Amino acid sequence: MTTPAKPAAKPAAGGRAGMKKELPEHFKAYKHVWVFVELERGQVHPVSWELMGEGRKLADKLGCELAGVVVGAPDGGTKEAAAEAFCYGADLVYLCEDPILAHYRNEPYTKALTDIVNTHKPEILLLGATTLGRDLAGSVATTLLTGLTADCTELDVDADKSLGATRPTFGGSLLCTIYTLNFRPQMATIRPRVMSMPERVEAPVGRIVEHKLDMAEEDIVTKILSFVPDRDANKANLAYADVVVAGGLGLQSAENFQLVRNLAAVLGAEFGGSRPLVQKGWITSDRQIGQTGKTIRPKLYIAAGISGAIQHRVGVEGADMIVAINTDPNAPIFDFAHVGIVTDAIRLLPALTEAFRRRLSPHSRDRLAG
Known part of the structure; x- marks a missing residue:
């Protein structure tokens, strides 16, 4: 027996009716939407471009620029990743290159990203909820003393320019929308494949703002001795x-x-x-x-x-x-x-x-x- 499927009732993201208020004066220094472009061993994780598409929607609603942030070694595909970001809607790219960024380690990547944030002050910062992204987002949010909403399924902005980040809660039985009202930047991580992949449109390389990493190898506790790739043929895709x-x-x-x-x-x-x-x-x-x-x-x-x-x-x-x-x-x-x-x-x-x-x-x- 078959039964016609019921209309898909998408849960509302929720709102903050009656909560509109004047934002603190220092919030005015925070502008634009950023997407961290996850680059490992020369490959950009597809979630970065999925977030670029979602970031473009948020930036258009806010009337601001969309920026990509690329961190890595000079010969590790950073230039290619920065150029590709413009094909997925970025208006500019912040680029931090240094040999000690060749492999992901929490200390130098956190230093790089927090320094760029403190210098250029984004309003919204999005990262993929990958193994790398979750590790980095938590330490960056902690260092910046701001809020982070993890594993979001929906993003939107309200009239106060506040990011509404929706995620399941209470063991997955409810959806809630979380706002970071008193801190900037507003941070969120989004799982791969939650957002649709935007269309890639060939575009010239735009404005790239380079940032120097103020850190030396001897400042980093973690050392990478070797890298063993995962060759499990039975691993799920x-x-x-x-x-x-x-x-x-x-x-x-x-x-x-x-x-x-x-x-x-x-x-x-x-x-x-x-x-x-x-x-x-x-x-x-x-x-x-x-x-x-x-x-x-x-x-x-x-x-x-x-x-x-x-x-x-x-x-x-x-x-x-x-x-x-x-x-x-x-x-x-x-x-x-x-x-x-x-x-x-x-x-x-x-x-x-x-x-x-x-x-x-x-x-x-x-x-x-x-």
Whole structure:
């Protein structure tokens, strides 16, 4: 039995009605929206460009400039990253180059970013909620004595030019909007794939403001002796998969989760699951989907036996097509799924797998993924 999916009711970011007030005089020195461009070993993390697109929207609302901040070694792709920032909407780029910035270490990166902030005073500073970004954002906010809202799912600004940063709270059961009213800059981290990737538009290199790092190698406690890349072929790539199949507690047992793996294999898809499955040991943490796991934006997402609480919803609602399978017609996932199927996933998944196996050739699977 199929049921038409209910309209996706996006939670409101919230407001501060009746709280409008005159901002402190010293706030006037803080202007513009900044995005930290995460660069590691010559590669820019895609979340940087996703944030550049969101930063562009905020800057346009505020009527200010959008700036990228690039930190790294002179031969580590910094010039290329700075040039690319203009193709994603930046009006200017702050560039800090130094050989001791070749590899990420908290001390020199915190020093570089806080010095640039104290010199040029941004109103809003955005970083990706990656391993690097979370480490850096926390130490920068602490050093600057300002507020930081982590793992945001939505950003907006109000009439007071205050950043409203929305994130799940109380174990993912509620969404709240947090404002940093009395401190600047206003900082937030956003998980990869939460925001859509903006269109890249070829653009000439614009204004670049260079900043010198006032630090020496002997000032840094942490030393990098060697770098060993992760070559785990089985590591999940959920965030950038075009097709994802996931399971939840409705599958009833770890053995039944193999049904999800089987369907994913036939579709040439990635597989994952909800947080309770990680807690039970059915799947590894790198395959968890949701606010505390991976945020995904696939072209097709099949959720089998997942109830669809807020924690899971914010991790998948960017998908182009969500197909939900659940025995409970009142499951929250049907509120935002595009197609809802009310049935037992344990019975339906084998039938789907066999149907796709018969009908999909390798070429048709390529078309599905493309």
